[in-house]
Amino acid sequence: MAEEKKSRLFALKPIIERWPAVSKPEGHVSFRTKILWTLFCLILYFILTNVMIFGLSGGAIDLFEQYRFIMAGASGSIMHLGIGPIVTASIILQLFVGAKIIKLDLTKKEDKAIYQGTQKVLVIVMIVVEAIPQIFGYLRPSEGLIGLAGGEGMANFLIVIQLIIGALLVFFMDELISKWGIGSGISLFIAAGVSQALFTGLFNWLPVGGGMVTLGNPPSGVIPGTYFMATEMTLEDLIGGGYQTLFIGNSRIGYENAIVPLLGTIIIFFIVVYAESSRIELPLAHGKVRGARGRYPIRLIYASNIPVILMAALLANINMFAMLLYQSNLPLLGGQWWIGTFDTAISTQPIGGGAWYLSSPGGVNNWLIPIMSGGDVFHGSLQYALKVVIYLSVMIIGSILFAKFWIETTDMGPASVARQIQSSGMQIPGFRRDPRVLKKVLARYIPVVTVIGGAAVGALAGFADLIGTVGRASGTGLLLTVGILIRMYEDIAKEQAMEMHPVLRGFFGNE
Numbered sequence: 001m002a003e004e005k006k007s008r009l010f011a012l013k014p015i016i017e018r019w020p021a022v023s024k025p026e027g028h029v030s031f032r033t034k035i036l037w038t039l040f041c042l043i044l045y046f047i048l049t050n051v052m053i054f055g056l057s058g059g060a061i062d063l064f065e066q067y068r069f070i071m072a073g074a075s076g077s078i079m080h081l082g083i084g085p086i087v088t089a090s091i092i093l094q095l096f097v098g099a100k101i102i103k104l105d106l107t108k109k110e111d112k113a114i115y116q117g118t119q120k121v122l123v124i125v126m127i128v129v130e131a132i133p134q135i136f137g138y139l140r141p142s143e144g145l146i147g148l149a150g151g152e153g154m155a156n157f158l159i160v161i162q163l164i165i166g167a168l169l170v171f172f173m174d175e176l177i178s179k180w181g182i183g184s185g186i187s188l189f190i191a192a193g194v195s196q197a198l199f200t201g202l203f204n205w206l207p208v209g210g211g212m213v214t215l216g217n218p219p220s221g222v223i224p225g226t227y228f229m230a231t232e233m234t235l236e237d238l239i240g241g242g243y244q245t246l247f248i249g250n251s252r253i254g255y256e257n258a259i260v261p262l263l264g265t266i267i268i269f270f271i272v273v274y275a276e277s278s279r280i281e282l283p284l285a286h287g288k289v290r291g292a293r294g295r296y297p298i299r300l301i302y303a304s305n306i307p308v309i310l311m312a313a314l315l316a317n318i319n320m321f322a323m324l325l326y327q328s329n330l331p332l333l334g335g336q337w338w339i340g341t342f343d344t345a346i347s348t349q350p351i352g353g354g355a356w357y358l359s360s361p362g363g364v365n366n367w368l369i370p371i372m373s374g375g376d377v378f379h380g381s382l383q384y385a386l387k388v389v390i391y392l393s394v395m396i397i398g399s400i401l402f403a404k405f406w407i408e409t410t411d412m413g414p415a416s417v418a419r420q421i422q423s424s425g426m427q428i429p430g431f432r433r434d435p436r437v438l439k440k441v442l443a444r445y446i447p448v449v450t451v452i453g454g455a456a457v458g459a460l461a462g463f464a465d466l467i468g469t470v471g472r473a474s475g476t477g478l479l480l481t482v483g484i485l486i487r488m489y490e491d492i493a494k495e496q497a498m499e500m501h502p503v504l505r506g507f508f509g510n511e
Contacts, residue, residue: 007103007111009118016117022175029180031495038181038188041173045189048169049074053162055145055155061138063323065348067316069197069477070309072189078166080134083186085126085167086174087313092126093119094310094405106409115409123171130317131163133324139163183491186309187484194473194481198265201257201471208254222257222470248365249468257470260364264467265478268460272482275300275456280445284426296421298445301453302412305483307402308461311395312476315358322355323348351378357390360475363468392462399458403450414442457483 053076062068062075064084073082093115096102104111135141141155149155174185204221207213215232219225226246233242244250249258278300322340325333333339340355342348350356356379361367367388371381379387407413411420418438421427428441457479464475473481 007114009102009104009114012118012121013114015121016114019117019120021120022172022179024179034180034182034495035492038177038183041177041181041185042188042192044173045079045170045192048079048166049077049193051078052076053078053080053139053159055142055148055158057140057142061344061348063134063138063320063348064316067312067319067474069194069473070190070312070480071316072170072186072193074193076139078162079170080139081127081130081163081167081170083170083174083189083309084313084316085130086123086171086186087309088130088317089119089122089126091310091314091402093122094402094409097405097409124168127164127167127171130320131160131167133320134163135159136324182495183484183488187305187480187487190309190477191481191484191488194471194477197471197473197477198469198481199471201469201473202262204257216253218253218255220255220257222259222262225255225257226259248369249363251365256363256365256468256472258365258468261468261470264464265470268464268467268469268475268478269482271460272479273486275460276483276486280449282441282445283429284421285429296417296426298442298449299453300449301457301483302446302449303403303406303453303457304487305457305480306406307399307454308395308457308476308480310402310406311398311458311461314398315394318358319348319350319355322350322353326353357387358394359391360465361388361391362465364466365468367466388466391465392459395462396455396458399461400451400454403454403457404447407446407450412446414439414446417442417446 056076062080064071064073064082065075068075068082071082071084073079073084093102097104097106097115104115106112106115135156139159141149141152141159145158146152146155149158170185170189174189177183177185177188200221202221202223205219205224207217208220209217211217213219213228215229215237218228229242229246238246241250245253245255245258247259249256249261276299279297281295281297284296319340323342323344325339326335326342327344328334337353340350340353342350342355350359367384370376370379370384373381375381375384411417415435418435421438422435428438461476461479464478467475469475469478
């Protein structure tokens with residue numbers, strides 16, 4: 001009977017066991033080795049983002065333009081797909097397991113191994129699924145590649161192969177960092193891309209439209225741009241729209257790195273630092289060693305930044321498939337305005353329909369001004385207000401759901417944490433040394449904190465998107481980067497502590 005109740009995914013076990021993967025280290029990996037592998041993958045990532053797809057036409061369209069920094073890729077490069085396939089595969093499996101469509105008990109070692117193996121297989125599937133649509137009018141081959149390949153079909157095939165190779169490299173680098181490095185490869189690549197965007201958004205002295213620097217074509221960085229306009233504008237210029245350009249930007253000339261986005265970036269930074277440091281600490285004492293005490297921290301942002309990564313990937317995929325459907329001839333779904341309307345000659349972002357309501361507001365200049373001025377040629381002020389409400393609601397509710405799914409699939413639930421504390425020899429003073437008792441105590445805090453933390457990160461990312469950020473890094477990207485850097489610092493400190501005190505490895509589950 002037990003065999004009959006097993007999930008059908010167990011049929012994939014022979015494939016999973018032979019699936020190519022980065023081997024786990026045997027025994028403890030030194031801190032220096034972990035740092036070197038992490039730096040190697042980071043440097044390789046930056047190199048690959050500058051390796052452009054061979055034979056790509058100059059008129060390529062980026063399907064993930066709005067979510068580029070969150071996808072941890074570079075438009076038109078071999079890293080074009082970024083972490084999208086990895087995160088999408090995780091979303092699909094979490095939704096199916098959470099909805100009990102796939103029956104796996106993730107508290108069992110065998111079921112969890114099947115879950116993780118299936119996710120690897122699904123990543124490869126999603127790489128192909130996300131790579132193929134790129135060649136249908138978006139990443140076009142150049143005339144030179146078509147001539148070299150002997151036809152447009154083979155040229156498109158070569159572009160897809162390059163996309164698949166780049167996505168596979170990201171996948172294996174993420175696995176390499178998780179097993180041999182420090183932290184998560186996905187998080188590290190996101191932080192790298194966003195940090196680069198923030199730096200250029202602050203200090204880039206090149207004009208927004210190229211050519212000579214003028215008041216109509218100021219430096220694109222907020223610091224040189226603000227200084228140039230403040231010193232060159234006359235009083236008449238300031239009254240005639242100069243103040244608006246300085247503080248919230250000017251979409252007409254493409255100047256977006258203004259003072260308000262800079263202030264928003266700084267405010268979000270401090271809020272995230274405060275939220276990351278907020279925690280509940282449960283006192284622990286060793287069951288056999290008198291005087292040995294410690295604390296188990298339950299963070300306010302318990303599921304870390306993972307829920308926001310998953311939400312961003314979900315919205316990016318909705319935008320991509322909405323565009324593909326709008327341009328298709330599928331019955332009932334093709335070209336339907338309610339799914340989303342697009343004008344790819346202008347942008348890959350939706351200009352109407354359901355996809356528009358789920359797209360990022362994109363800063364004060366793109367929603368508050370239309371609301372105050374009665375709308376624009378596409379939408380009225382009430383539609384812009386409704387978009388803000390829908391976007392915030394989706395970000396908050398979606399982040400809560402993904403946070404709950406995440407802790408159940410990554411050994412962060414009450415039962416798993418209770419077993420970790422029990423195996424380390426620690427216990428909560430005043431309670432019996434029993435994992436069932438520990439589980440009951442932890443169940444008072446972890447589920448509640450998970451919901452609050454998920455709502456907090458969703459709200460922070462949503463409000464940052466409303467205010468705008470420097471370098472167009474997006475509120476989600478900024479939130480993720482701050483959280484990732486804090487967590488990276490803590491991971492490095494933990495690795496150093498385990499290096500000096502090997503007995504701690506058992507508590508952290510490293511041996």
